[in-house]
Amino acid sequence: MSSNTTRVAVLGATGYVGGQLLAILAGHPAARVTVATTVRHAGQTLADVHPALAPLGHLPLEALDTAAIADRADVVLSALPHGESAAVLGELVDAGLMVADLSADYRFADPAAYAAAYGHPHPRPDLAARAVYGLVEFNRAAIRASRLVGVPGCYPTATLLALLPALQGGLIDPAQGVVVDAKSGISGAGRDAKTQNLFCEVDGGVRAYNVGTHRHQPEMAFQAAALGGRAVPVFFTPQVVPMSRGILASVYARLAPGVTEADLRAAYHKAYAGTPFGQVLPEGSFPNTRQVAGTNRFAVGITADRETGQAALLCVIDNLVKGAAGQAIQCMNLMLGLPEETGLPVMGGVA
């Protein structure tokens, strides 16, 4: 790669999100990875932990060293855990680097909302207030102008992409709240060895967990209000299905008086027209996570039932791409003044 490309540090390179960042960046025309950090695998090669990325085998895995990163990188894409990220990334922002944080630490502009959701005070309230929420389709200008982006959670990404055009347009009644019923592949649970994520425990079953109490619920509500302009109570049911990648979020809302399915459909077409990754499905067609797997795209299917006054707003994403690594790179592209789609995958797998 040419030496005038942007130098990128990937923090937490050995997990699924870190690996996905590296896989996408390998094909990015204007960025190159100069640092890849790890907690437990320092000294190993990348090929040891991600055999599917064998062509990147030369990249050494290093222990985290903020001074070295500040020296050797321009941009930081971080997949460090919640709680640990705020302070480390704060240092790197202070040192002048651009940062996209995939943890929850910079997703709440209001430190009190963060504290309520995560149960401890925010370590860097000064930066939290300046950080920008990286849901590109609804926050493009702010991201372009920022140097610290809190990349949305996977469930909130799918949910907000399904919800915001209707909410912004006043087409649903926010006072009645929304129900979000989401189905996720198990890669969202990360790569730590846990019995409940073993193949034998996941295969052949779908299960619900943390119903009404998941930490993405306050993130959804906070950002629905912030980006949608209307407070809306959110009730969220996360569920795990036996697959690696993908989220299908089904959002249920009450139609505002007089609103038809055609009104809804028009709002979604308007919201996503001209965006590189959004697709609004035709009437009677509903999304399948397979159609976006491996890509930064998302697809939305909508329907409205006059009789019951119910709207169903469904969105699919790949949780590791649009729901994590891809969206972080989309944000990086904007911060660097590049077209947002630069280097991002759009073509999925046919089998």
Add this chain to the structure above:
Amino acid sequence: MSSNTTRVAVLGATGYVGGQLLAILAGHPAARVTVATTVRHAGQTLADVHPALAPLGHLPLEALDTAAIADRADVVLSALPHGESAAVLGELVDAGLMVADLSADYRFADPAAYAAAYGHPHPRPDLAARAVYGLVEFNRAAIRASRLVGVPGCYPTATLLALLPALQGGLIDPAQGVVVDAKSGISGAGRDAKTQNLFCEVDGGVRAYNVGTHRHQPEMAFQAAALGGRAVPVFFTPQVVPMSRGILASVYARLAPGVTEADLRAAYHKAYAGTPFGQVLPEGSFPNTRQVAGTNRFAVGITADRETGQAALLCVIDNLVKGAAGQAIQCMNLMLGLPEETGLPVMGGVA
């Protein structure tokens, strides 16, 4: 088996529901299969079409012949297709046999409701009005007294088991309707060769279909009113997940004023106490289809959110057992005056 056991005819023996019926009946202490019918495989052995049932290999597959069935069987368990079933089974009822019908044909006591849902007049309105809906936990006495049972659809089974205790108890507000978001294994789509059900099309993806228009939606609404005693609009989203068996139905309803989670929980414990197959999960615990796969059991997890007034009522079943073959045999047991759990599997698989 002793010659004084009940003689059972299984109609449509080569599909997944037919095979499940045979598998369970093989271990039933008071019934034996004397007839197994097929449309396309007459002359083949059962082991040809269901290699997993090799010990039943001796059973011949026969073309459907109602006179022969009337001669050689006392009870009919039918997995014939919708539309075809009503007339054939009508003849067998007329001939004095007990019938449990797994198609939709005898699920609506009101022929007009059937016609509205299925788009054609009912061929035997006389019998439809006398048929009993086979949701045992809420219709035990009527099933015991009947000779023709319409076995519930797989989605309605999971949905009604989740919904009815709250609805019957007046703990939710029926006027605001309920949303049913269900996730099903692909065996529910049957065994016909269709491209969309190929392994490569199903694996790795979750997809929604027929949102708000699935034929089980009117069945849910009809039976919620009939068994729950209150009309409640139902909005239903079916979704397919990459697994063979299991349904997780998540039912969302608005709490009636003043109702707490403890009230809900008490109602579910009361509804299912003493039943052989129902399990109410403790607070904060939500169900996994794996915990009931291969069994006639069901498990319910519930939560209520005071702030938003939302109740979430979740139920898991094995769609081929409690959602089909097992429930049919549970109904047969009652019609025969046997304990309802006779011969039904309750122990699942640990991996």
Add this chain to the structure above:
Amino acid sequence: MSSNTTRVAVLGATGYVGGQLLAILAGHPAARVTVATTVRHAGQTLADVHPALAPLGHLPLEALDTAAIADRADVVLSALPHGESAAVLGELVDAGLMVADLSADYRFADPAAYAAAYGHPHPRPDLAARAVYGLVEFNRAAIRASRLVGVPGCYPTATLLALLPALQGGLIDPAQGVVVDAKSGISGAGRDAKTQNLFCEVDGGVRAYNVGTHRHQPEMAFQAAALGGRAVPVFFTPQVVPMSRGILASVYARLAPGVTEADLRAAYHKAYAGTPFGQVLPEGSFPNTRQVAGTNRFAVGITADRETGQAALLCVIDNLVKGAAGQAIQCMNLMLGLPEETGLPVMGGVA
């Protein structure tokens, strides 16, 4: 259950093999579980660790205490780890209990062979020499007469069932050795939390490991000689496929001079005629693990190629049933003087 049934202790009840033992024993007409031990879950209920076995929820999980077991059980079925088992089970045998050991500790009558395979001296060489290898179809009389059975490994079970009829009959040339290429579901790796067994690491891939060096290779060679009467070098390739249960072992051998496929086929029919679990597939038909999953059955498919002198001997089992828990109970039945098939599942799943 009646109080005169045999009292069984299951050691290591929380893993997949332990759970499978409990699931089968729950339906056994002549045995009841009185003790279930655990290392890490003492004080929890069985339903906590095996939700699919909810009807056994009352069974307490206890820390291992050999004196208590000797008091409260007649038979021990042990899924303790290799190395730990020999001493613990030795004590229980000394105390007069019947033992079926699912670890490798009592699979080698020759302690030197054990030491060579497992890298440490046998802790109880006295018992090792008296222990009987629990491959029922080829060691029935010895098992019936024994009080300590070393239950075969999962791979050796499938391999020896495929190999022995040909080897015993002199139909293959032992001097040229055999190649065993086996494909296993991941439950064979146990329930410990390991990154490589996570759903995301297993799904969508098949991988080979320990080629030519797996510890089951010496077990296969030792028992082929012991039970087959002829020393035969074995080269073994284990492979993991993305499923929970099942092993397909493909055994390749050179035909002895003049031997035809018909000769082979006759030998297999003779070997398995009248056995409750063996099935020899017809010419041109080859086995699928699905046809035996969930059962104690096995199916063998064979072919011989005159041109190349090659024989292919294929066998499928469920690794947790015939390859572990089921076979242990089959051995227990014989030791107790019961028909070997007592309480064992033979009907598989149709979807």
Add this chain to the structure above:
Amino acid sequence: MSSNTTRVAVLGATGYVGGQLLAILAGHPAARVTVATTVRHAGQTLADVHPALAPLGHLPLEALDTAAIADRADVVLSALPHGESAAVLGELVDAGLMVADLSADYRFADPAAYAAAYGHPHPRPDLAARAVYGLVEFNRAAIRASRLVGVPGCYPTATLLALLPALQGGLIDPAQGVVVDAKSGISGAGRDAKTQNLFCEVDGGVRAYNVGTHRHQPEMAFQAAALGGRAVPVFFTPQVVPMSRGILASVYARLAPGVTEADLRAAYHKAYAGTPFGQVLPEGSFPNTRQVAGTNRFAVGITADRETGQAALLCVIDNLVKGAAGQAIQCMNLMLGLPEETGLPVMGGVA
């Protein structure tokens, strides 16, 4: 794309191989698809049949018309069925187009060998004799000089990549033959609706089929002799595992006298050094199809057992990429005078 890129026709665009061709070509810097043909979907859009390729939605699906193709394309990549391909592609070669044929029709330079394997005379024996076998790593120069390539079958690709370095180097004894035991994802069976390829029939099972009689067996033997320079009898067992993509071929051969694992390893390193897609795994490491899924790479793991004289040569590929579409494009690149790796994917998925 610039107008001076090569114009490519994809025949049989709606299957898995056709879709994979389109997905890769979408990112190819020097080729553009101008024609996509179909038998059953003419008039539909590509997005209808391959929703994952939504960005190619504009591409019309057309009925096959050789004159139109000759007009509008320079290169033909064909995924038409065996038997149909020879004549159609013959016309296009006659018309001056470059052709890479993914069917079996041009894989045998000897029409008699074709007729023996496929049971009917070759329709274009003149062209069969001139066609070049497209296993790039062993036939690079001939492919570069050709205008008609028979792209290898998926199983032969993995098998020959595993076998040829040892065979060419005289490191194994060809007289003793080789056994090929291969495990494939189900996409190799194509996209036609067949009951045996339904999710419920494939999930949770591994099965063998056509043992010793599969049509890829003569292809392997023919090309082993042609490219390896030594006739070697091949015995082939194909097996299907529950995944969409990937083949693991395990090749078993007898070591030539005195040959060590180090000799073998050196031969493989030499064979694949400097190739863009080959990877030889270190001692004791064996391949996983996941490490090459979605890419045109292949990985080889080898071991040799002195005691038994056995060599095990294992290779993994993605059957739709290196085993089909990717290899066809690799051949096209060579025919066009481009670097063989142009536009081909090398980075796999991390989850």
